[in-house]
Amino acid sequence: MKRFKYLSLIITSLLLVLTLAGCGTQPLSSQNVLENDKKSNTITWGVKADQKLIGLIDVKDGQEKGFEIDLAKAITKKVLGKNGNAKFVTVTSQSRIPLLKNGNIDAIIATMSILPDRKKVIDFSDSYFDAGQSILVKKNSSIKSVKDLNGKTVTSAVGSNSVDNIQKIAPKARVLQLPDFAQALTALKSGQGDAMTTDNVILAGLAVENPDYKLVGGTFTTEPYGIGINKGQPDFRNAINKGLAEVIKDGTYNKLIMKWFGNVPGFDYKEVLRK
Amino acid sequence: MIKLLVDNWSAFISGFGWTVLSSLLALFFSLIIGSLFAILEVMPSKVARVIGNVYVEVFRNIPLLVITMFFYLVITLYVVKINGFTAGTIGLTIYTSAFIAETVRSGINSVDVGQMEAARAQGMTFWQAMQNVVLPQAFKLVIPPLGNQFINLVKNSSVLAFVAGFDLMYQGNAIASTTFETVNTYVVVGLFYLVITLPISYYMQHLERKLA
Numbered sequence: 001m002k003r004f005k006y007l008s009l010i011i012t013s014l015l016l017v018l019t020l021a022g023c024g025t026q027p028l029s030s031q032n033v034l035e036n037d038k039k040s041n042t043i044t045w046g047v048k049a050d051q052k053l054i055g056l057i058d059v060k061d062g063q064e065k066g067f068e069i070d071l072a073k074a075i076t077k078k079v080l081g082k083n084g085n086a087k088f089v090t091v092t093s094q095s096r097i098p099l100l101k102n103g104n105i106d107a108i109i110a111t112m113s114i115l116p117d118r119k120k121v122i123d124f125s126d127s128y129f130d131a132g133q134s135i136l137v138k139k140n141s142s143i144k145s146v147k148d149l150n151g152k153t154v155t156s157a158v159g160s161n162s163v164d165n166i167q168k169i170a171p172k173a174r175v176l177q178l179p180d181f182a183q184a185l186t187a188l189k190s191g192q193g194d195a196m197t198t199d200n201v202i203l204a205g206l207a208v209e210n211p212d213y214k215l216v217g218g219t220f221t222t223e224p225y226g227i228g229i230n231k232g233q234p235d236f237r238n239a240i241n242k243g244l245a246e247v248i249k250d251g252t253y254n255k256l257i258m259k260w261f262g263n264v265p266g267f268d269y270k271e272v273l274r275k
Numbered sequence: 276m277i278k279l280l281v282d283n284w285s286a287f288i289s290g291f292g293w294t295v296l297s298s299l300l301a302l303f304f305s306l307i308i309g310s311l312f313a314i315l316e317v318m319p320s321k322v323a324r325v326i327g328n329v330y331v332e333v334f335r336n337i338p339l340l341v342i343t344m345f346f347y348l349v350i351t352l353y354v355v356k357i358n359g360f361t362a363g364t365i366g367l368t369i370y371t372s373a374f375i376a377e378t379v380r381s382g383i384n385s386v387d388v389g390q391m392e393a394a395r396a397q398g399m400t401f402w403q404a405m406q407n408v409v410l411p412q413a414f415k416l417v418i419p420p421l422g423n424q425f426i427n428l429v430k431n432s433s434v435l436a437f438v439a440g441f442d443l444m445y446q447g448n449a450i451a452s453t454t455f456e457t458v459n460t461y462v463v464v465g466l467f468y469l470v471i472t473l474p475i476s477y478y479m480q481h482l483e484r485k486l487a
Contacts, residue, residue, distance in 0.1 A: 155439075163449075176359065177439060178437075178439055179437060186348060187347075187348070191351050192347065192356075192358070192439075
Protein backbone atom coordinates (compact mmCIF):
# COMPACT_ATOMS: atom_id res chain seq x y z
CA MET A 1 0.00 0.00 0.00
CA LYS A 2 2.82 2.32 0.93
CA ARG A 3 4.37 1.96 -2.49
CA PHE A 4 1.09 2.99 -4.11
CA LYS A 5 0.98 6.07 -1.93
CA TYR A 6 4.38 7.17 -3.20
CA LEU A 7 3.45 6.35 -6.77
CA SER A 8 0.28 8.43 -6.62
CA LEU A 9 2.26 11.26 -5.03
CA ILE A 10 4.77 11.19 -7.86
CA ILE A 11 2.05 11.11 -10.52
CA THR A 12 0.16 13.97 -8.90
CA SER A 13 3.22 16.16 -8.64
CA LEU A 14 4.18 15.33 -12.23
CA LEU A 15 0.73 16.43 -13.42
CA LEU A 16 1.02 19.59 -11.37
CA VAL A 17 4.42 20.41 -12.85
CA LEU A 18 3.14 19.83 -16.37
CA THR A 19 0.13 22.06 -15.77
CA LEU A 20 2.27 24.83 -14.33
CA ALA A 21 4.79 24.52 -17.15
CA GLY A 22 1.96 25.25 -19.57
CA CYS A 23 1.38 28.58 -17.87
CA GLY A 24 4.86 29.82 -18.69
CA THR A 25 4.30 30.81 -22.31
CA GLN A 26 2.46 33.92 -23.35
CA PRO A 27 -1.31 33.50 -23.66
CA LEU A 28 -2.29 32.85 -27.25
CA SER A 29 -4.56 35.88 -27.54
CA SER A 30 -1.67 38.28 -27.00
CA GLN A 31 0.53 36.61 -29.61
CA ASN A 32 0.44 37.59 -33.24
CA VAL A 33 0.18 34.37 -35.25
CA LEU A 34 1.11 36.10 -38.50
CA GLU A 35 4.33 37.54 -37.03
CA ASN A 36 5.27 34.19 -35.46
CA ASP A 37 4.70 32.40 -38.75
CA LYS A 38 6.74 34.95 -40.69
CA LYS A 39 9.60 34.53 -38.22
CA SER A 40 9.57 30.74 -38.53
CA ASN A 41 8.62 30.91 -42.23
CA THR A 42 6.03 28.16 -41.54
CA ILE A 43 2.27 27.94 -41.28
CA THR A 44 0.98 24.92 -39.37
CA TRP A 45 -2.27 23.60 -40.83
CA GLY A 46 -4.69 21.13 -39.25
CA VAL A 47 -5.78 18.73 -42.02
CA LYS A 48 -7.81 15.55 -42.41
CA ALA A 49 -5.87 12.34 -42.93
CA ASP A 50 -8.61 9.91 -43.84
CA GLN A 51 -10.60 11.52 -46.64
CA LYS A 52 -9.80 10.57 -50.17
CA LEU A 53 -9.48 13.53 -52.58
CA ILE A 54 -9.55 16.04 -49.73
CA GLY A 55 -6.93 15.15 -47.17
CA LEU A 56 -5.50 11.64 -47.03
CA ILE A 57 -2.18 10.30 -45.82
CA ASP A 58 -0.81 8.05 -48.54
CA VAL A 59 0.27 4.83 -46.82
CA LYS A 60 3.00 4.29 -49.42
CA ASP A 61 5.06 7.42 -48.76
CA GLY A 62 3.45 8.92 -45.64
CA GLN A 63 2.67 12.18 -47.45
CA GLU A 64 -0.58 14.09 -47.09
CA LYS A 65 -2.44 14.33 -50.37
CA GLY A 66 -5.64 16.01 -51.42
CA PHE A 67 -7.40 19.16 -52.48
CA GLU A 68 -7.19 20.85 -49.09
CA ILE A 69 -3.49 20.00 -48.79
CA ASP A 70 -2.68 21.54 -52.17
CA LEU A 71 -4.81 24.59 -51.42
CA ALA A 72 -3.09 25.08 -48.04
CA LYS A 73 0.33 24.89 -49.76
CA ALA A 74 -0.76 27.45 -52.37
CA ILE A 75 -2.10 29.86 -49.75
CA THR A 76 1.08 29.45 -47.66
CA LYS A 77 3.17 30.51 -50.65
CA LYS A 78 1.01 33.61 -51.13
CA VAL A 79 1.21 34.57 -47.46
CA LEU A 80 4.88 33.85 -46.73
CA GLY A 81 6.42 34.12 -50.18
CA LYS A 82 7.80 31.44 -52.52
CA ASN A 83 9.92 29.72 -49.86
CA GLY A 84 7.22 29.53 -47.20
CA ASN A 85 6.71 26.13 -45.59
CA ALA A 86 3.37 24.47 -44.95
CA LYS A 87 3.47 22.04 -42.04
CA PHE A 88 0.61 19.58 -41.62
CA VAL A 89 -0.89 18.19 -38.44
CA THR A 90 -3.58 15.51 -38.64
CA VAL A 91 -6.87 16.45 -37.00
CA THR A 92 -10.29 14.84 -36.68
CA SER A 93 -13.69 16.52 -36.53
CA GLN A 94 -13.58 16.26 -32.74
CA SER A 95 -9.99 17.40 -32.18
CA ARG A 96 -9.63 20.26 -34.67
CA ILE A 97 -11.10 23.14 -32.64
CA PRO A 98 -9.33 22.24 -29.34
CA LEU A 99 -5.99 21.92 -31.21
CA LEU A 100 -6.50 25.35 -32.77
CA LYS A 101 -7.47 26.92 -29.45
CA ASN A 102 -4.39 25.67 -27.62
CA GLY A 103 -2.07 26.79 -30.39
CA ASN A 104 -0.91 23.44 -31.78
CA ILE A 105 -2.07 24.55 -35.21
CA ASP A 106 -2.41 27.99 -36.79
CA ALA A 107 -5.34 27.24 -39.05
CA ILE A 108 -7.86 24.48 -39.75
CA ILE A 109 -8.50 23.39 -43.32
CA ALA A 110 -10.45 20.18 -42.68
CA THR A 111 -13.92 19.98 -44.30
CA MET A 112 -15.33 22.39 -41.73
CA SER A 113 -18.56 24.17 -42.66
CA ILE A 114 -19.02 27.76 -41.56
CA LEU A 115 -21.76 27.40 -38.94
CA PRO A 116 -23.11 30.01 -36.47
CA ASP A 117 -22.37 27.76 -33.47
CA ARG A 118 -18.73 27.46 -34.49
CA LYS A 119 -18.44 31.18 -35.17
CA LYS A 120 -19.00 31.75 -31.46
CA VAL A 121 -15.78 29.87 -30.67
CA ILE A 122 -13.46 30.61 -33.61
CA ASP A 123 -13.18 32.89 -36.64
CA PHE A 124 -13.50 31.78 -40.23
CA SER A 125 -11.81 32.91 -43.43
CA ASP A 126 -13.88 33.49 -46.56
CA SER A 127 -15.30 30.22 -47.81
CA TYR A 128 -12.88 28.15 -49.87
CA PHE A 129 -15.23 25.44 -51.10
CA ASP A 130 -18.93 25.37 -51.91
CA ALA A 131 -19.77 22.15 -50.16
CA GLY A 132 -23.32 20.87 -49.93
CA GLN A 133 -25.17 17.71 -49.15
CA SER A 134 -25.64 15.13 -51.86
CA ILE A 135 -26.54 11.45 -52.24
CA LEU A 136 -24.55 8.40 -53.26
CA VAL A 137 -26.28 5.43 -54.94
CA LYS A 138 -25.44 2.26 -56.81
CA LYS A 139 -24.77 2.88 -60.52
CA ASN A 140 -28.00 1.21 -61.73
CA SER A 141 -30.21 2.72 -59.02
CA SER A 142 -33.58 4.24 -59.90
CA ILE A 143 -32.94 7.14 -57.50
CA LYS A 144 -32.18 10.25 -59.50
CA SER A 145 -32.49 13.03 -56.92
CA VAL A 146 -33.23 13.67 -53.27
CA LYS A 147 -37.01 13.70 -53.96
CA ASP A 148 -36.89 10.04 -54.98
CA LEU A 149 -35.79 9.16 -51.47
CA ASN A 150 -39.33 9.24 -50.05
CA GLY A 151 -40.17 5.71 -48.95
CA LYS A 152 -36.54 4.64 -49.39
CA THR A 153 -33.88 3.90 -46.79
CA VAL A 154 -30.91 6.28 -46.49
CA THR A 155 -27.74 5.61 -44.49
CA SER A 156 -25.57 8.26 -42.88
CA ALA A 157 -23.24 8.76 -39.94
CA VAL A 158 -24.59 9.53 -36.51
CA GLY A 159 -24.42 13.18 -35.50
CA SER A 160 -24.15 14.79 -38.90
CA ASN A 161 -26.71 17.47 -39.64
CA SER A 162 -27.29 15.59 -42.91
CA VAL A 163 -29.93 13.55 -41.09
CA ASP A 164 -32.00 16.61 -40.19
CA ASN A 165 -31.72 17.94 -43.75
CA ILE A 166 -32.99 14.69 -45.26
CA GLN A 167 -35.90 14.57 -42.86
CA LYS A 168 -36.89 18.08 -43.95
CA ILE A 169 -36.56 17.54 -47.70
CA ALA A 170 -37.76 13.94 -47.97
CA PRO A 171 -39.92 13.40 -44.85
CA LYS A 172 -40.93 9.86 -45.82
CA ALA A 173 -37.35 8.62 -46.15
CA ARG A 174 -36.20 6.17 -43.50
CA VAL A 175 -32.81 7.19 -42.11
CA LEU A 176 -30.33 4.72 -40.61
CA GLN A 177 -27.58 6.41 -38.59
CA LEU A 178 -24.45 4.28 -38.39
CA PRO A 179 -21.38 4.96 -36.23
CA ASP A 180 -19.24 6.46 -39.05
CA PHE A 181 -19.09 7.02 -42.82
CA ALA A 182 -17.25 3.77 -43.52
CA GLN A 183 -20.02 1.80 -41.81
CA ALA A 184 -22.70 3.84 -43.52
CA LEU A 185 -21.13 2.88 -46.84
CA THR A 186 -20.81 -0.79 -45.83
CA ALA A 187 -24.49 -0.84 -44.91
CA LEU A 188 -25.36 0.70 -48.28
CA LYS A 189 -23.20 -1.86 -50.10
CA SER A 190 -24.72 -4.82 -48.31
CA GLY A 191 -28.21 -3.68 -49.25
CA GLN A 192 -29.39 -2.29 -45.92
CA GLY A 193 -29.99 1.09 -47.54
CA ASP A 194 -30.88 2.45 -50.98
CA ALA A 195 -28.69 5.55 -50.75
CA MET A 196 -26.15 7.26 -48.53
CA THR A 197 -26.06 10.96 -47.74
CA THR A 198 -23.54 13.52 -46.46
CA ASP A 199 -21.34 16.33 -47.88
CA ASN A 200 -20.71 16.00 -51.62
CA VAL A 201 -16.91 16.01 -51.30
CA ILE A 202 -16.90 13.16 -48.80
CA LEU A 203 -19.19 11.14 -51.08
CA ALA A 204 -16.95 12.00 -54.03
CA GLY A 205 -14.01 10.40 -52.23
CA LEU A 206 -16.08 7.28 -51.58
CA ALA A 207 -17.29 7.16 -55.20
CA VAL A 208 -13.72 7.18 -56.49
CA GLU A 209 -12.77 4.24 -54.28
CA ASN A 210 -15.99 2.33 -55.07
CA PRO A 211 -16.53 2.51 -58.82
CA ASP A 212 -19.95 0.81 -58.64
CA TYR A 213 -21.35 3.86 -56.89
CA LYS A 214 -22.05 7.39 -58.10
CA LEU A 215 -23.38 10.73 -56.89
CA VAL A 216 -26.79 11.82 -58.18
CA GLY A 217 -28.94 14.93 -58.15
CA GLY A 218 -26.25 17.51 -57.33
CA THR A 219 -26.33 19.27 -53.99
CA PHE A 220 -29.50 20.22 -52.13
CA THR A 221 -27.96 22.28 -49.31
CA THR A 222 -25.16 24.85 -49.17
CA GLU A 223 -22.68 24.43 -46.36
CA PRO A 224 -19.52 26.22 -47.56
CA TYR A 225 -16.23 25.25 -45.96
CA GLY A 226 -14.06 27.90 -44.33
CA ILE A 227 -10.56 27.99 -42.88
CA GLY A 228 -10.73 28.10 -39.08
CA ILE A 229 -8.58 30.73 -37.33
CA ASN A 230 -8.31 31.74 -33.68
CA LYS A 231 -10.28 34.71 -32.46
CA GLY A 232 -8.27 37.92 -32.01
CA GLN A 233 -5.99 37.36 -35.03
CA PRO A 234 -7.24 39.92 -37.59
CA ASP A 235 -3.80 40.22 -39.26
CA PHE A 236 -3.54 36.51 -39.87
CA ARG A 237 -7.12 36.26 -41.06
CA ASN A 238 -6.67 39.12 -43.53
CA ALA A 239 -3.46 37.55 -44.83
CA ILE A 240 -5.21 34.20 -45.35
CA ASN A 241 -8.18 35.84 -47.06
CA LYS A 242 -5.85 37.81 -49.33
CA GLY A 243 -3.86 34.66 -50.13
CA LEU A 244 -7.05 32.75 -50.91
CA ALA A 245 -8.31 35.53 -53.17
CA GLU A 246 -5.02 35.51 -55.09
CA VAL A 247 -5.07 31.73 -55.46
CA ILE A 248 -8.57 31.98 -56.92
CA LYS A 249 -7.69 34.93 -59.17
CA ASP A 250 -4.59 33.42 -60.78
CA GLY A 251 -6.46 30.22 -61.70
CA THR A 252 -4.61 27.90 -59.29
CA TYR A 253 -7.86 27.22 -57.46
CA ASN A 254 -9.73 26.00 -60.53
CA LYS A 255 -6.74 23.90 -61.57
CA LEU A 256 -6.79 22.18 -58.19
CA ILE A 257 -10.55 21.56 -58.42
CA MET A 258 -10.08 19.91 -61.81
CA LYS A 259 -7.08 17.92 -60.61
CA TRP A 260 -8.98 16.39 -57.69
CA PHE A 261 -12.66 16.46 -58.68
CA GLY A 262 -12.52 16.49 -62.48
CA ASN A 263 -13.11 12.76 -62.79
CA VAL A 264 -15.63 11.76 -60.16
CA PRO A 265 -18.72 9.97 -61.51
CA GLY A 266 -21.82 12.08 -60.91
CA PHE A 267 -19.87 14.98 -59.37
CA ASP A 268 -20.28 18.17 -61.39
CA TYR A 269 -17.01 19.96 -60.73
CA LYS A 270 -18.23 22.98 -62.68
CA GLU A 271 -20.59 23.64 -59.77
CA VAL A 272 -17.66 24.40 -57.48
CA LEU A 273 -15.33 26.30 -59.84
CA ARG A 274 -14.62 29.91 -58.84
CA LYS A 275 -14.41 32.89 -61.18
CA MET B 276 -32.15 16.96 -17.71
CA ILE B 277 -35.95 17.06 -17.27
CA LYS B 278 -36.19 19.31 -20.32
CA LEU B 279 -34.01 16.95 -22.35
CA LEU B 280 -36.24 14.07 -21.32
CA VAL B 281 -39.45 15.95 -22.17
CA ASP B 282 -38.14 17.28 -25.50
CA ASN B 283 -37.02 13.86 -26.65
CA TRP B 284 -39.67 11.81 -24.88
CA SER B 285 -40.97 9.99 -27.94
CA ALA B 286 -37.45 9.06 -29.09
CA PHE B 287 -36.52 7.74 -25.65
CA ILE B 288 -39.76 5.78 -25.31
CA SER B 289 -39.56 4.19 -28.75
CA GLY B 290 -35.92 3.27 -28.05
CA PHE B 291 -36.95 1.84 -24.70
CA GLY B 292 -39.70 -0.21 -26.38
CA TRP B 293 -37.38 -1.73 -28.99
CA THR B 294 -34.80 -2.53 -26.29
CA VAL B 295 -37.43 -4.28 -24.16
CA LEU B 296 -38.81 -6.20 -27.14
CA SER B 297 -35.37 -7.28 -28.32
CA SER B 298 -34.40 -8.33 -24.79
CA LEU B 299 -37.60 -10.34 -24.27
CA LEU B 300 -37.27 -12.17 -27.59
CA ALA B 301 -33.58 -12.88 -27.02
CA LEU B 302 -34.23 -14.00 -23.44
CA PHE B 303 -36.97 -16.45 -24.46
CA PHE B 304 -35.10 -17.99 -27.39
CA SER B 305 -31.66 -18.05 -25.76
CA LEU B 306 -33.12 -19.88 -22.75
CA ILE B 307 -34.61 -22.57 -24.99
CA ILE B 308 -31.59 -22.88 -27.31
CA GLY B 309 -29.14 -22.69 -24.41
CA SER B 310 -30.93 -25.44 -22.47
CA LEU B 311 -31.01 -27.69 -25.55
CA PHE B 312 -27.27 -27.33 -26.10
CA ALA B 313 -26.65 -27.89 -22.39
CA ILE B 314 -28.46 -31.22 -22.65
CA LEU B 315 -26.52 -32.09 -25.81
CA GLU B 316 -23.33 -31.50 -23.88
CA VAL B 317 -24.22 -34.12 -21.23
CA MET B 318 -25.78 -36.73 -23.51
CA PRO B 319 -24.33 -40.21 -23.65
CA SER B 320 -23.74 -39.90 -27.41
CA LYS B 321 -20.29 -38.57 -28.22
CA VAL B 322 -21.46 -36.89 -31.45
CA ALA B 323 -24.06 -34.88 -29.50
CA ARG B 324 -21.45 -33.83 -26.94
CA VAL B 325 -19.09 -32.63 -29.68
CA ILE B 326 -21.86 -30.64 -31.39
CA GLY B 327 -22.81 -29.01 -28.09
CA ASN B 328 -19.21 -28.21 -27.26
CA VAL B 329 -18.42 -26.70 -30.64
CA TYR B 330 -21.51 -24.47 -30.52
CA VAL B 331 -20.74 -23.20 -27.04
CA GLU B 332 -17.03 -22.60 -27.63
CA VAL B 333 -17.54 -20.86 -30.96
CA PHE B 334 -20.26 -18.46 -29.93
CA ARG B 335 -19.11 -17.56 -26.46
CA ASN B 336 -15.62 -16.75 -27.76
CA ILE B 337 -16.61 -14.46 -30.64
CA PRO B 338 -17.50 -10.88 -29.75
CA LEU B 339 -21.22 -10.16 -29.88
CA LEU B 340 -20.60 -7.29 -32.28
CA VAL B 341 -18.95 -9.62 -34.79
CA ILE B 342 -21.87 -12.09 -34.70
CA THR B 343 -24.32 -9.23 -35.13
CA MET B 344 -22.38 -7.63 -37.98
CA PHE B 345 -22.26 -11.03 -39.70
CA PHE B 346 -26.04 -11.22 -39.77
CA TYR B 347 -26.50 -7.54 -40.60
CA LEU B 348 -24.00 -7.32 -43.45
CA VAL B 349 -22.96 -10.75 -44.70
CA ILE B 350 -26.29 -12.61 -44.51
CA THR B 351 -28.05 -9.57 -45.99
CA LEU B 352 -25.59 -9.44 -48.86
CA TYR B 353 -25.66 -13.16 -49.77
CA VAL B 354 -28.81 -14.76 -48.36
CA VAL B 355 -31.74 -12.66 -47.23
CA LYS B 356 -32.22 -9.06 -46.11
CA ILE B 357 -32.20 -8.81 -42.33
CA ASN B 358 -32.85 -5.42 -40.76
CA GLY B 359 -30.78 -4.02 -37.89
CA PHE B 360 -33.27 -4.93 -35.18
CA THR B 361 -33.56 -8.56 -36.29
CA ALA B 362 -29.82 -8.95 -36.84
CA GLY B 363 -29.12 -7.55 -33.38
CA THR B 364 -31.70 -9.77 -31.72
CA ILE B 365 -30.43 -12.90 -33.51
CA GLY B 366 -26.85 -12.03 -32.52
CA LEU B 367 -27.92 -11.43 -28.95
CA THR B 368 -29.84 -14.74 -28.83
CA ILE B 369 -26.97 -16.83 -30.19
CA TYR B 370 -24.32 -15.16 -28.05
CA THR B 371 -26.34 -15.39 -24.82
CA SER B 372 -27.48 -18.96 -25.54
CA ALA B 373 -23.85 -20.12 -25.47
CA PHE B 374 -23.43 -18.69 -21.97
CA ILE B 375 -26.78 -20.07 -20.83
CA ALA B 376 -25.77 -23.51 -22.17
CA GLU B 377 -22.65 -23.43 -20.00
CA THR B 378 -24.63 -22.25 -16.98
CA VAL B 379 -27.32 -24.91 -17.32
CA ARG B 380 -24.73 -27.62 -18.03
CA SER B 381 -22.94 -26.82 -14.78
CA GLY B 382 -26.30 -27.08 -13.04
CA ILE B 383 -26.99 -30.48 -14.61
CA ASN B 384 -23.52 -31.68 -13.66
CA SER B 385 -23.98 -30.68 -10.06
CA VAL B 386 -27.09 -32.84 -9.74
CA ASP B 387 -25.88 -36.17 -8.36
CA VAL B 388 -25.34 -38.84 -11.03
CA GLY B 389 -27.36 -41.20 -8.84
CA GLN B 390 -30.50 -39.23 -9.67
CA MET B 391 -30.20 -39.96 -13.36
CA GLU B 392 -29.24 -43.58 -12.73
CA ALA B 393 -32.14 -44.10 -10.35
CA ALA B 394 -34.57 -42.53 -12.82
CA ARG B 395 -33.28 -44.71 -15.66
CA ALA B 396 -33.55 -47.78 -13.39
CA GLN B 397 -37.25 -46.95 -12.98
CA GLY B 398 -37.59 -47.44 -16.72
CA MET B 399 -37.55 -43.76 -17.79
CA THR B 400 -35.84 -42.84 -21.05
CA PHE B 401 -32.93 -40.35 -21.01
CA TRP B 402 -35.24 -37.49 -22.05
CA GLN B 403 -37.90 -38.39 -19.49
CA ALA B 404 -35.32 -38.55 -16.72
CA MET B 405 -33.81 -35.26 -17.86
CA GLN B 406 -37.16 -33.52 -18.03
CA ASN B 407 -38.73 -34.82 -14.84
CA VAL B 408 -35.83 -35.46 -12.49
CA VAL B 409 -32.57 -33.74 -13.42
CA LEU B 410 -33.57 -30.41 -15.06
CA PRO B 411 -35.97 -29.22 -12.30
CA GLN B 412 -33.17 -29.64 -9.76
CA ALA B 413 -30.56 -28.17 -12.08
CA PHE B 414 -32.55 -24.99 -12.80
CA LYS B 415 -33.03 -24.32 -9.09
CA LEU B 416 -29.27 -24.41 -8.64
CA VAL B 417 -28.47 -22.07 -11.49
CA ILE B 418 -31.01 -19.32 -10.84
CA PRO B 419 -28.41 -16.78 -9.59
CA PRO B 420 -26.01 -17.22 -12.53
CA LEU B 421 -28.96 -17.25 -14.97
CA GLY B 422 -30.07 -13.93 -13.50
CA ASN B 423 -26.62 -12.57 -14.32
CA GLN B 424 -26.97 -13.76 -17.89
CA PHE B 425 -30.37 -12.09 -18.27
CA ILE B 426 -29.06 -8.78 -16.94
CA ASN B 427 -26.04 -9.00 -19.23
CA LEU B 428 -28.40 -9.72 -22.10
CA VAL B 429 -30.37 -6.51 -21.52
CA LYS B 430 -27.19 -4.45 -21.35
CA ASN B 431 -25.69 -6.22 -24.37
CA SER B 432 -28.79 -5.29 -26.37
CA SER B 433 -27.07 -1.92 -26.88
CA VAL B 434 -25.29 -3.70 -29.73
CA LEU B 435 -28.39 -2.82 -31.75
CA ALA B 436 -27.16 0.77 -31.87
CA PHE B 437 -24.28 -0.31 -34.12
CA VAL B 438 -26.58 -1.79 -36.74
CA ALA B 439 -29.22 0.97 -36.61
CA GLY B 440 -31.65 -1.14 -34.59
CA PHE B 441 -33.48 1.92 -33.17
CA ASP B 442 -32.92 0.79 -29.57
CA LEU B 443 -32.32 2.95 -26.51
CA MET B 444 -28.60 3.38 -27.19
CA TYR B 445 -29.22 4.28 -30.86
CA GLN B 446 -31.67 7.00 -29.83
CA GLY B 447 -29.25 8.13 -27.11
CA ASN B 448 -26.42 8.53 -29.65
CA ALA B 449 -28.67 10.47 -31.98
CA ILE B 450 -29.96 12.75 -29.23
CA ALA B 451 -26.50 13.36 -27.75
CA SER B 452 -25.04 14.33 -31.10
CA THR B 453 -27.83 16.74 -32.00
CA THR B 454 -28.34 18.42 -28.61
CA PHE B 455 -24.65 18.28 -27.56
CA GLU B 456 -25.93 17.42 -24.06
CA THR B 457 -23.77 14.33 -23.93
CA VAL B 458 -23.63 13.79 -20.19
CA ASN B 459 -27.33 14.32 -19.53
CA THR B 460 -28.37 12.13 -22.44
CA TYR B 461 -26.33 9.15 -21.35
CA VAL B 462 -27.45 9.56 -17.75
CA VAL B 463 -31.06 9.32 -18.95
CA VAL B 464 -30.19 6.32 -21.13
CA GLY B 465 -28.54 4.67 -18.12
CA LEU B 466 -31.65 5.27 -16.00
CA PHE B 467 -33.85 3.67 -18.66
CA TYR B 468 -31.65 0.57 -18.63
CA LEU B 469 -31.98 0.43 -14.84
CA VAL B 470 -35.77 0.44 -15.26
CA ILE B 471 -35.39 -2.87 -17.12
CA THR B 472 -32.54 -4.52 -15.23
CA LEU B 473 -33.47 -3.74 -11.62
CA PRO B 474 -36.84 -5.58 -11.75
CA ILE B 475 -35.09 -8.59 -13.29
CA SER B 476 -32.55 -8.48 -10.50
CA TYR B 477 -35.26 -8.39 -7.81
CA TYR B 478 -37.38 -11.05 -9.47
CA MET B 479 -34.43 -13.44 -9.67
CA GLN B 480 -33.66 -12.86 -5.98
CA HIS B 481 -37.30 -13.51 -5.17
CA LEU B 482 -37.28 -16.75 -7.21
CA GLU B 483 -34.09 -17.85 -5.52
CA ARG B 484 -35.62 -17.40 -2.07
CA LYS B 485 -38.90 -19.05 -3.05
CA LEU B 486 -37.37 -22.15 -4.64
CA ALA B 487 -34.29 -22.69 -2.52
